[in-house]
Amino acid sequence: MEAVIVKRSSGGLGCFNCANWLPHVHYPFAGYCTVWGEVTFEDYYCSKHSMMSVDADRFYWCASCRVRLTREEASTHWVQGHRVVRGAYVDPDVRDEIYEG
Amino acid sequence: MVDLSFIIGGPQGGGVESAGQIALKAFVVKGYNVLGTREYHSNIMGAHSYYHVRVRDGPARALRTPVDLVVAIDAESVLTHINDVREGGYLVYDLDSVETDATKIASMEPSLRSRLRRFFESINMKPTVGSAVKVLEERGVRTVGLPLKDMLKKVSETLGAPIASIAKTVNVIGLTAGLYTLGVGLEYIVKAVEAQFGRRPKILAPNVTAARVAFEFMEWNFGSMKELPDGPHRGRVRMVASGNEVVAMAKIVGGLTFETFYPITPASDEAFYIEENKYVELGELSRRLGLDRLPIVVLQTEDEISAINMAIGAAVAGARAATSTSGPGFSLMNEAISMAVEMEAPVVVTLWMRAGPSTGIATRTGQQDLLHAIFSGHGDTPKIVVASGDHVEAFYDAIKAFNWAEMFQTPVIHLLDKYLASTITVLDEWDLDVSRISINRGLRVESPPEGYKRYEVTDNGISPFAPLGTTTMVASSLEHDEYGFASEDPVDREAMVEKRLRKFETMAKSIPEEEKLSVHGDPDARVTIVSFGSTKQPIISAMEELEREGVRVKFLQLRILSPFPSKTVSEILDNSDLIIGVEANSMGQLAFLVRAHTGIEVGHLIQKFNARPFYDVEIVYGVKRVLSEGARRVVVSGGA
Missing domain, CATH: 3.40.920.10 (Pyruvate-ferredoxin oxidoreductase, PFOR, domain III)
Known part of the structure; x- marks a missing residue:
């Protein structure tokens, strides 16, 4: 089977700036690829790479501030150099680790 | 070492x-x-x-x-x-x-x-x-x-x-x-x-x-690791458990059949544990009922008011009933505490203190609800308040709380805190030994005679308890006569108030002195630390260190705060040259109680109220400050 995910970024492209990639909510160097359905690392790359942008009218996630954003808010964070993505990846076992407040 | x-x-x-x-x-x-x-x-x-x-x-x-x-x-x-x-x-x-x-x-x-x-x-x-x-x-x-x-x-x-x-x-x-x-x-x-x-x-x-x-x-x-030698307990099977878990275990083996809760930190984990382990073996009863196991009812209610009212209902119907909460939830339960005293309902409230006032710091510790627990409920509301110092005490106290509730037909507030709730320690089998404590359901009448008086006036204030449903009776929040029927008659009123007060005296006389308080360390030491609850082990650890440095201190740990063991506390404190209170609150709530009940001033306080637990080194520091400078108040602030 042909390898589809290259384990290093290519020409400034990688999971870190891919619109299909959701960085981990706490450890954003790893994340979930919505195309391949796998956890990959920020410096991986594949031919399905799609450059992240803030244009569609939807919710976004700022990995720098750990907060969900509207498109307008996302644009502001994006301009300020924050790491804005389409969402965050939450561990399937996160329930084991948190307590009610 | x-x-x-x-x-x-x-x-x-x-x-x-x-x-x-x-x-x-x-x-x-x-x-x-x-x-x-x-x-x-x-x-x-x-x-x-x-x-x-x-x-x-x-x-x-x-x-x-x-x-x-x-x-x-x-x-x-x-x-x-x-x-x-x-x-x-x-x-x-x-x-x-x-x-x-x-x-x-x-x-x-x-x-x-x-x-x-x-x-x-x-x-x-x-x-x-x-x-x-x-x-x-x-x-x-x-x-x-x-x-x-x-x-x-x-x-x-x-x-x-x-x-x-x-x-x-x-x-x-x-x-x-x-x-x-x-x-x-x-x-x-x-x-x-x-x-x-x-x-x-x-x-x-x-x-x-x-x-x-x-x-x-x-x-x-x-390079190769420098191996830490094995400890003294290598190879032994031991239990690792949190305070929440230990109390839940105690409730299960202590005969709990009905527990209510509304989710709140740090109490919820206790109810979750019971829920996960709620099936109890029925033993001899299994043949009669055609069942091997029976679940304890664990009910998440819509709020704390409902939680305690349901627990009271279950208690007057004969169940071993409890509810579990922390400060904000307990505030909502106040009216019902009062009703439980009036109804003489044997309900247990497990109160896990956290850092208030109000929501405060919801997930951090504190000892700020002592007076709240003692004075909870409007009207004259005599009740038992017991504070556990560590996991082992919490286990036995949780079972005793049920016994006392049923023996004296009164609400019992079991006072714990977030530090104990989420602290995990290692325990041996003999630490939690059920055979050391028996279940006492008090003066119960399973088949009440004709003319049964639920609130019969007796010398010790305790009336025979028949579960609701076994005969015609009334249990309500209203003042009543001996049958439970509402009464505003001044003679009935006085009789019932006196009866409840006599019951309070009976509690004070019946609970052995050694269960009300403990003295740790050198009983002849002239310096006495006074405290309650989860400060126990940090204080004992600090005393061990102070002793190594030649400082002799004894520790009076108050375990039953209501009814207050005034006489024994007075005797111990009268024989002290220096009294130091250690409390995780800012108002010196225990010092207030000691003064109120004995007239003795706790002259020095070591306090921590940054919502983090006491460290032993902080108590050592505080005692030294008191001894060297005569500091009246030492506030310690460790923890991130």
Whole structure:
């Protein structure tokens, strides 16, 4: 089977700036690829790479501030150099680790 | 002598809880006594949380700082605990985080960010992780930078499969590196990981691999580990349990049949544990009922008012009933507490104190509800309030609370706190020995005679108790006659008030003095520490240290706060030259009670109200300040 995910970024492209990639909510160097359905690392790359942008009218996630954003808010964070993505990846076992407040 | 302390810090939800528990288990497998507690933020997810652990070959009674090791799974943990690691200790951190600036960490408390900025400005450095590492190295701390991302990649490659649970794997990498610095071998870490995740093979394999990758990294970079010798309990089967769990176990073996709760920190875990273990063997009854097991009813109600009212209803119907809450929930229960006194309902309220007032700091500890518990409910509301000092006391007190509630037909408030709730310790089988305590259901009438008087006036104030439904009777919030029928007649009123007061006197006389209070240390010492609740073990630990330095102190631990053991307390305090109160509140609530009941002034107070638990070293410091300077009030502030 042909390898589809290259384990290093290519020409400034990688999971870190891919619109299909959701960085981990706490450890954003790893994340979930919505195309391949796998956890990959920020410096991986594949031919399905799609450059992240803030244009569609939807919710976004700022990995720098750990907060969900509207498109307008996302644009502001994006301009300020924050790491804005389409969402965050939450561990399937996160329930084991948190307590009610 | 082995005496180690360490902290594992990271984002809440990021694996800190599992890491802490694995660390505790590794040391238990190795044969040591352990004590560990989690400090977590009330924002549910993302803010800084940490696990604080003490390991000893002797009793592990209290936490302390500075610690021997800080494992910082994220940047915030390095900066938050910059002052918590001792000279010669270790910091394990993520190499990729060195550029992270405190001012850019969104989850960090703004006040801490400001303090860090001011500190780094004062030494002409940027407030980054890299600067913190440098500062710590200059202080003689040994630092271990881990390439966490690369190590996680290696785990993934070794497994030949992607890792779904990143948080749980990153934590094990950091923890393993930290435990290496303390001399805990891979064998023990793997055993602890297996104990933690053994029932979940999908999580177990990545974590065992993570431990191996981290250990190999440490050996490659730092050579063979200097192994910590095995502790005195190596090879023994022991139990590791939190305060929540111990109380839940006690309720189950103590005959609980009905528990209500509305979710609230730090009480909920107790009800969850009962829910998970709610089936009780019926023994001889099984044949009669055609059932082997019967579940305890655990009910999550719509609010705390409903929780206590349902528990009261169950109690007057003959069930061993309890509800569990913390300060804000207890506030809502006040009216019903009053009703329970009026109804003479044998209900137990387990009150896990936390840092108020109001919501306050919802997930942190405090001893601020002592007076609230004692004076809860309007009208004259005599009741029993018992405060447990540690896990073992909490176990027996939880069972006794049911006995007292039914013997005296009154609400019993079992006072505990968040520190005990979330502190995990190691226990032996004999620590929780059910045969040491019997179940006493009081003066019960299963088949009430004709003309039965539910509130019959008796010499000791206690009327025979028939469960609601066994005959015609009335139980309500209204003042009543001996049958329970509402009455505003002045003679009936006076008789019932006097009856309830006599019952209070009966409680005071019937509960043995040794169950009301304990004196620890040298009984002839002229300096007496007075305290209650979870300060017990930190105080005893501090006394051990003070004794080594030639300071003789005794400790009067008050366990029954209502009815207050005035006579014995007076006798003990009258024989003291110096009285020092230790309390996790700002108002000196126990000192107030002592003064009210005995007229004796607690002249000196060591207090902590930053919502973190007392450390033994803080009590040592406080006692020394009182002895050397005559300080009236020493406020200690440890903890991040």
